[in-house]
Amino acid sequence: MEEILTITNLTKSYGSKEILKGIDIHASRGEIIGYIGPNGAGKSTTVKIILGLEGDYGGEIKLFGENIKHNAIDYKRKIGYVPEIADVYDNLTGYEYLTFIGQLYGLELEEAADKSQSLMALFGVGEAYHSRISSYSKGMRQKLLIIASLIHNPDLLFLDEPINGLDANSVMIFKEILTQLAAQGKTIFYSSHIMDVVEKISSRIILLYDGKIAADGTFAQLQASNAEGTLERIFNQLTGFHEHQEIGEKFVSIVQGGQA
Amino acid sequence: MTDFKTLQLLDKFRLLFVKTGIDYDMMRKILHIKLTMDERKVPTLFNQNKKKGDQKYGYIKSLWIYVLFGLVLIPLMGFGQNFLFQMSISYAMIIFLIMTSLISDFSSVLLDVRDKSILSTKPISAKTINAAKFMHIFIYLSYLTMALTAIPLVVSLFTQGIIFFLLTVFEIILINLFIVAFTAILYIVILRFFDGEKLKDIINYVQIGLSLVLMIGYQVLIRSFEFVNLDIVVSFHWWNVFLIPMWFAAPYELLLNGNSSLFTIIYTILAVIIPIISIALYIKLIPTFERNLQKLLNTSKSKKEKNNRLRAFLLTLICSTHEERAFYRFATLMMKQEREFKLKVYPSLGFSFIMPFLFIFTFSRSGGIDYASSMSYLNIYFSMMIIPSAVLLLGHSAKYKAAWIYKTLPLKNYTALQKGSLKAFLVKLYLPLYSVLSIIFCYMYGIRILPDLLAILVTSCMYTLICYMTISNKIPFTKPYDEIGDAQGWKVMLLFIPIGMFVVLHYLITQIAFGSLLYCIMLLIINLLLWKIIFKR
Numbered sequence: 001m002e003e004i005l006t007i008t009n010l011t012k013s014y015g016s017k018e019i020l021k022g023i024d025i026h027a028s029r030g031e032i033i034g035y036i037g038p039n040g041a042g043k044s045t046t047v048k049i050i051l052g053l054e055g056d057y058g059g060e061i062k063l064f065g066e067n068i069k070h071n072a073i074d075y076k077r078k079i080g081y082v083p084e085i086a087d088v089y090d091n092l093t094g095y096e097y098l099t100f101i102g103q104l105y106g107l108e109l110e111e112a113a114d115k116s117q118s119l120m121a122l123f124g125v126g127e128a129y130h131s132r133i134s135s136y137s138k139g140m141r142q143k144l145l146i147i148a149s150l151i152h153n154p155d156l157l158f159l160d161e162p163i164n165g166l167d168a169n170s171v172m173i174f175k176e177i178l179t180q181l182a183a184q185g186k187t188i189f190y191s192s193h194i195m196d197v198v199e200k201i202s203s204r205i206i207l208l209y210d211g212k213i214a215a216d217g218t219f220a221q222l223q224a225s226n227a228e229g230t231l232e233r234i235f236n237q238l239t240g241f242h243e244h245q246e247i248g249e250k251f252v253s254i255v256q257g258g259q260a
Numbered sequence: 261m262t263d264f265k266t267l268q269l270l271d272k273f274r275l276l277f278v279k280t281g282i283d284y285d286m287m288r289k290i291l292h293i294k295l296t297m298d299e300r301k302v303p304t305l306f307n308q309n310k311k312k313g314d315q316k317y318g319y320i321k322s323l324w325i326y327v328l329f330g331l332v333l334i335p336l337m338g339f340g341q342n343f344l345f346q347m348s349i350s351y352a353m354i355i356f357l358i359m360t361s362l363i364s365d366f367s368s369v370l371l372d373v374r375d376k377s378i379l380s381t382k383p384i385s386a387k388t389i390n391a392a393k394f395m396h397i398f399i400y401l402s403y404l405t406m407a408l409t410a411i412p413l414v415v416s417l418f419t420q421g422i423i424f425f426l427l428t429v430f431e432i433i434l435i436n437l438f439i440v441a442f443t444a445i446l447y448i449v450i451l452r453f454f455d456g457e458k459l460k461d462i463i464n465y466v467q468i469g470l471s472l473v474l475m476i477g478y479q480v481l482i483r484s485f486e487f488v489n490l491d492i493v494v495s496f497h498w499w500n501v502f503l504i505p506m507w508f509a510a511p512y513e514l515l516l517n518g519n520s521s522l523f524t525i526i527y528t529i530l531a532v533i534i535p536i537i538s539i540a541l542y543i544k545l546i547p548t549f550e551r552n553l554q555k556l557l558n559t560s561k562s563k564k565e566k567n568n569r570l571r572a573f574l575l576t577l578i579c580s581t582h583e584e585r586a587f588y589r590f591a592t593l594m595m596k597q598e599r600e601f602k603l604k605v606y607p608s609l610g611f612s613f614i615m616p617f618l619f620i621f622t623f624s625r626s627g628g629i630d631y632a633s634s635m636s637y638l639n640i641y642f643s644m645m646i647i648p649s650a651v652l653l654l655g656h657s658a659k660y661k662a663a664w665i666y667k668t669l670p671l672k673n674y675t676a677l678q679k680g681s682l683k684a685f686l687v688k689l690y691l692p693l694y695s696v697l698s699i700i701f702c703y704m705y706g707i708r709i710l711p712d713l714l715a716i717l718v719t720s721c722m723y724t725l726i727c728y729m730t731i732s733n734k735i736p737f738t739k740p741y742d743e744i745g746d747a748q749g750w751k752v753m754l755l756f757i758p759i760g761m762f763v764v765l766h767y768l769i770t771q772i773a774f775g776s777l778l779y780c781i782m783l784l785i786i787n788l789l790l791w792k793i794i795f796k797r
Contacts, residue, residue, distance in 0.1 A: 052381070053376065073383050073384065074383060076383040078384045086377070087373065087374035088374070089374060091297050091300045100293050101382070105382060106383065212386055
């Protein structure tokens with residue numbers, strides 16, 4: 001299989017604080033990679049580095065066989081990105097925002113307009129196409145972000161909590177979209193804290209813990225080398241977390257007026 | 261989305277951008293989107309009432325005040341040969357106005373963090389993004405500068421000749437570059453040492469200061485033309501080097517008055533070199549700036565709440581119930597921390613501090629005041645002009661949507677909230693203002709006016725209640741600011757009438773012996789009763 005993304009010994013520090021302590025990732029065409037880890041493990045930092053939002057890193061990142069430091073701009077044309085907390089120019093309308101983003105990726109205005117209108121309609125938010133984004137509900141906003149990340153037909157997708165706020169039916173549509181995209185040879189990085197979803201859609205799972213890769217493999221492989229059961233269990237085990245019961249009990253006792 | 265004339269004009273300079281390696285088409289698209297968004301910054305509610313064509317040029321329409329200030333420059337720039345003095349003053353004004361307006365209106369452009377995540381993830385070079393940002397600010401600064409200087413420039417062209425005119429145009433361009441670079445470097449320094457919240461606070465205070473200066477400046481300007489004296493001779497001192505406007509005044513001496521002293525030459529060189537150096541420095545620092553910009557997103561360090569026993573005790577005296585106290589604290593925090601509230605209220609707070617003095621001195625010019633017996637201390641009533649607009653604004657908030665919590669709370673009615681917020685306003689904003697005023701007035705008029713001052717304080721409490729009844733906010737901090745319409749504005753104006761009635765009443769009562777003391781006691785009783793009755797419902 002053709003290798004799309006190669007990360008070798010990636011390190012990154014903020015001052016004296018080491019966020020990434022040497023990460024190696026190889027991703028191929030058509031993979032859906034569940035990219036998980038506790039808060040602050042360095043997941044979004046990795047993605048930000050790949051997208052060029054953060055500089056000053058150690059190690060090497062190769063996209064489509066080329067080091068991203070050598071041509072720092074053009075490779076972005078092949079990437080789509082749904083950030084977890086997304087800033088949007090929300091005083092624009094859906095039409096205005098999507099065509100703007102499309103044009104930034106080098107699409108013609110008409111092409112971007114046609115595409116975004118059909119995609120919005122398919123996602124069931126066609127009637128909001130010409131209203132201001134500030135009036136959108138959370139789910140509508142999320143759909144807009146998903147469309148904005150796909151409008152230029154990218155080969156590599158980074159999705160951070162993409163189904164946040166979507167209703168169950170839309171989630172089903174979205175999962176189907178991901179499967180279809182992967183079948184077409186797109187590579188997808190899927191970050192989420194909802195383990196059930198990651199477990200079901202990923203063809204491979206990478207777990208980041210404390211700036212290092214703690215596990216990398218298919219769900220079956222992870223089960224074999226760690227605890228059996230759900231991905232949630234494996235997650236708990238790999239991140240060394242066992243006190244959930246104790247903390248939960250304390251929490252409830254304080255809610256009921258007891259002592260800490 | 262319609263095309264912009266400004267951008268069509270910019271198209272003429274396309275080659276200039278292409279030559280420097282900027283993707284012009286991309287930059288134009290970004291600018292187009294930015295200008296479209298700026299057009300919509302005008303409060304949405306106003307838009308709906310007006311015709312479609314009206315909402316355009318909202319920014320340009322707001323420039324009339326700068327045109328007005330530009331008129332002051334006419335005598336300075338248009339007449340006289342005392343260039344060093346005249347032009348120093350002119351440039352001081354120009355620099356001050358442009359810089360403060362840049363900080364208050366365009367900081368959002370310089371500090372837009374959305375740009376980073378939306379634009380930087382796209383295949384656009386950083387150079388193009390930065391060029392778009394710079395041009396965005398540049399477009400607005402040109403509007404502003406033109407509004408300010410166009411009329412004086414035309415006058416000077418006829419009175420001072422072509423060389424003066426060209427030199428001024430050239431220097432104004434230099435000054436604009438200098439100001440943008442200087443402000444950006446200032447932000448870089450602030451962001452280097454403080455977090456984003458601090459920077460937002462500083463910007464907020466500059467905005468407040470600017471509105472206050474414009475408000476008072478407008479009042480003072482009208483009265484100040486007689487003070488303009490063009491015969492002042494300015495000579496150079498070494499410390500003048502720090503007076504930036506003077507640099508820009510020096511070339512006139514050199515070129516037009518033929519003064520080629522050492523200082524003139526040094527200043528002329530500074531006027532040209534420093535803007536160029538600062539812009540070069542800015543371009544060099546852009547990457548650092550962008551990196552530090554990330555700080556704006558970071559959460560600021562948390563502060564520990566101080567617990568003050570005495571304050572807690574005093575609070576129980578002011579607010580009787582638990583709910584009311586909670587809301588008093590909340591309203592205090594909102595007034596202290598919501599930047600938009602501060603921006604709207606604090607300038608008028610400063611204004612109502614100045615107003616009494618403005619009136620006293622205006623009248624005192626026509627004839628001397630005998631402070632020992634004068635009644636002109638009644639001018640302190642003018643400080644009450646803050647109350648109606650403050651009470652009106654208490655009903656509004658930028659975060660009005662957060663008001664859903666009141667619907668979910670087990671509250672019988674909202675009187676405690678209203679009472680708490682009104683009291684918080686009186687204690688935290690009005691009382692400090694009034695106390696300082698009172699101290700100054702006591703110093704001027706003697707302590708004989710103490711009973712009167714007390715009576716006026718009680719009147720303000722009562723007046724606050726009248727304002728509250730007239731404006732009739734349902735729940736504090738629950739309406740968006742742009743819902744303040746003309747009707748509300750009229751109410752605020754109408755509410756100035758009772759102030760006049762209070763003044764007349766007070767004046768009549770002071771004619772009776774011990775009148776003010778009795779008046780004070782009477783007011784106190786009425787006041788207490790009124791607060792009880794009104795909030796009973």
